[in-house]
Amino acid sequence: RIVYVNGAYRPETEAKVSVFDRGFLFADAVYEVTAVIGGKLIDFPGHCARLRRSLAELGLPSPATDDEILAIHRELVSRNALELGHVYLMVTRGEADRDFVFPKADTPPSFVLFTQRRDAIETREAEQGLKVASVPDLRWGRRDIKTVQLLYPSMAKMEAKRKGKDDAWFVENGTVTEGTSNNAYIVTHDGAIRTRALGHDILHGITRAALLKVAGELGLHVEERPFTIEEAQGAREAFVTSAGAFVTPVVEIDDVAVGDGRPGPIARRLRAAYLDVAIAEAL
Ligand code: PMP
Numbered sequence: 001r002i003v004y005v006n007g008a009y010r011p012e013t014e015a016k017v018s019v020f021d022r023g024f025l026f027a028d029a030v031y032e033v034t035a036v037i038g039g040k041l042i043d044f045p046g047h048c049a050r051l052r053r054s055l056a057e058l059g060l061p062s063p064a065t066d067d068e069i070l071a072i073h074r075e076l077v078s079r080n081a082l083e084l085g086h087v088y089l090m091v092t093r094g095e096a097d098r099d100f101v102f103p104k105a106d107t108p109p110s111f112v113l114f115t116q117r118r119d120a121i122e123t124r125e126a127e128q129g130l131k132v133a134s135v136p137d138l139r140w141g142r143r144d145i146k147t148v149q150l151l152y153p154s155m156a157k158m159e160a161k162r163k164g165k166d167d168a169w170f171v172e173n174g175t176v177t178e179g180t181s182n183n184a185y186i187v188t189h190d191g192a193i194r195t196r197a198l199g200h201d202i203l204h205g206i207t208r209a210a211l212l213k214v215a216g217e218l219g220l221h222v223e224e225r226p227f228t229i230e231e232a233q234g235a236r237e238a239f240v241t242s243a244g245a246f247v248t249p250v251v252e253i254d255d256v257a258v259g260d261g262r263p264g265p266i267a268r269r270l271r272a273a274y275l276d277v278a279i280a281e282a283l
Contacts, residue, residue, distance in 0.1 A: 001080055001114060001115060002076065002079040002080055003015035003076075003112070003113070003114045004072055004075075004076055004111075004112065004113040004114070005017065005110075005111070005112050006108070006110060006111055006112075007111075009075065009076070009079060012114070015112070015114075017092075017095075017110050017112065018095040018110075020095045020096060020097065020098065021092055021094065021095050021110050022092050022093040022094060022095070022096060022103070023090065023092030023093070023110060023148060024092075025098055026093075026100075027147060027148050027149045028058075028060075028092060028093045029060075029090055029091060029092035029093070029110075029147065029148045030051065030054040030055060030058065030060060030090070030091055030145065030146050030147055030148070031088065031089060031090040031091075031146055031147075031148050032047045032048075032050065032051050032088075032089045032146065033047075033086050033087070033088050033089075033243050033244060034047045034073065034086060034087045034089070034243060035085075035086050035120060035243045035244070035246070035278075036077055036082050036083070036084065036085050036086055036087060036115070037083075037084060037121070037275075037278070037279055037282060038083060038084075038279065038282070039077055039078075039082065039083050040279075040282035040283060041070075041073055041074070041077070041087070041282055041283045042243065042278045042279070042282050043206045043207065043210055043243065043278060043281075044070060044073065044282075044283045045283075046206035046209060046210070047089075047206050047243070048066050048069055048070070050146060050204065050206060051069075051089070051091070051146075052066075053145075054145045054146045054147070055091060057142070057144075057145045058093075058145060058147070059102070060091055060092075060093055060109060061093075061094075061105070061107075061108075061109045062109075063091050063109045063111035064111065069089070070283065072113055073087050073089075073113065074283075076113055076114070076115055077115065080115045080117075082115045082117060084117070084118065084119050084120070084121065085115060085116050085117040085118045085119075085120075086115070086116050086118065086120075086243065086244065087113055087114070087115050087116075088113065088114050088115075088116060089111075089112070089113045090110075090111075090112045090113070090148065091109050091110070091111055092109060092110040093107065093109060094107040094108050094109045094110050095107070095110065118244075120244060120245065120246060121246075121275070123245075123248075125166065125245065125248050126245075126246075126248055126249070126263075126271065127263070128251070128262075128263070129248070129249035129250060129251030129252075129262065129263040130165075130166040130167055130240065130248055130249065130250045130251065130252075131164070131165040131166050131167075131250075131251065131252040131253075132160065132165055132166065132167050132168060132169045132179070132250055132252065132253050132254075133159065133160040133163050133165040133167075133168050133169070133253075133254060134168065134169050134170075134171045134176070134229050134253065134254050135156045135159055135160070135168045135169070135170060135171070136170070136171060136172070137170035137171060137172040137177045137201075138152055139152050139153070139170070141200055141201075142200055143177070143178075143200065143201055143202055143203055144198070144199070144200050144201075144202065144203060144204055146203060153168075153180040153181060154180075156168040156170065156180050157180045157181075160180075165252075167179055167180055167181075167182075167240075168180050169184055169229070169232075169253070171229060172201065174228055175196070175226035175227060175228055176196065176226065176227055176228070176229060176232060177196060177201050177202050177226075178196065178202045178203065178205075179240050179242075181242055181244065182205070182240035182241055182242035182244075182245055182248075183195060183196075183202065183203070183205040183207070183208040183240060183241050183242070184196070184232075184238070184240055184250075185211075185238065185239050185240070185241070186227050186231065186232050186235035186236075186237065186238045187235060187236045187237035187238070187239075187264065187266045187267070188223075188235060188236065189235070189236055190221070191220065191221065191236070191266070192220070192221040192222065192223050193212070193215050193220050193221070193222045193223070193266075193270075194222075194223040194224075194225060194227055195208065195212075195222075195223075195224060196224070196225070196226045196227075197224040197225060197226075198224075205241055205242060206243060207241040207242055207243055207246065207247075207274070208241050210274060210277065210278060211241050211247060211270060211274055212224075213277075214270060214273045214274050214277055215270060217273075218269065218270070218273060220266070220270075229253060229254060232250075232253050232258065233253050233254070233256040233258060235258060235259070236259055236264060236266070237249065237258060237259055237263075237264030237265075237266050237267050238250035238251075238253065238258045238267075239264075239267040239270070241274075246271060246274060246275060246278075247267060247270050247271035247274050247275075248267075248271070249263035249264060249267040249268070249271075251263060
């Protein structure tokens with residue numbers, strides 16, 4: 001693989017970041033993951049806008065302009081002949097002596113991008129749906145900033161795997177916040193799409209924004225409010241969205257089947273409609 005590091009395209013074995021990098025020492029870094037289908041970038045403007053927001057919230061310096069970031073994505077996709085997969089992007093506060101105090105504002109950020117080949121379209125998860133386990137949401141209070149502090153989500157996913165499930169849903173004050181790496185939804189018995197409203201407690205999913213638009217266009221009613229695990233278990237359908245999973249049905253929550261325990265028609269329709277629009281608008 002060819003990897004982008006601070007202005008250069010290098011073979012992955014030669015792509016290096018300092019041990020004093022603040023991303024490594026403090027998780028002082030933000031990231032984005034943009035899906036690639038047919039060699040084109042899915043929802044790129046949304047990912048770029050969210051990156052800007054994450055950088056601004058943490059006072060991280062900008063590593064490049066939007067046009068440059070798009071050009072780097074395209075160059076990396078091209079150099080790696082990537083048809084299907086994603087581009088991972090990360091910006092850290094750069095290299096400095098280890099200190100809780102931020103380094104001088106002119107410290108250059110570390111800017112890394114790499115590609116990952118993966119068929120996210122024809123997946124077992126999309127065909128058969130996910131089984132999820134609930135876990136308490138013990139993450140920090142600014143989950144709207146896309147930082148690389150992914151230890152707890154990683155632990156939660158391992159806990160779910162130990163229970164024979166595919167993923168975990170976080171629960172806080174009695175309601176579902178989101179999945180370890182996706183936004184969570186139910187389809188109510190009235191046929192409405194319900195998902196938690198945006199705030200500091202969840203990541204503002206780029207796929208979520210696109211999905212809600214598509215749902216509206218299909219004439220589905222959208223309710224942005226929280227739901228409990230019991231409401232999800234008793235719902236008509238459940239599903240998640242992310243740049244990695246697009247729209248993926250959830251068929252079981254804490255050992256209880258959702259609906260008839262198979263991917264539901266609304267989740268299937270939304271997946272197809274989302275992909276149609278996303279592919280048509282891909283850069
Ligand atoms: N929530 C969390 C916690 C995530 O990590 C992700 C994926 N990065 C999402 C939601 C989905 O966001 P997106 O649709 O932008 O991939």
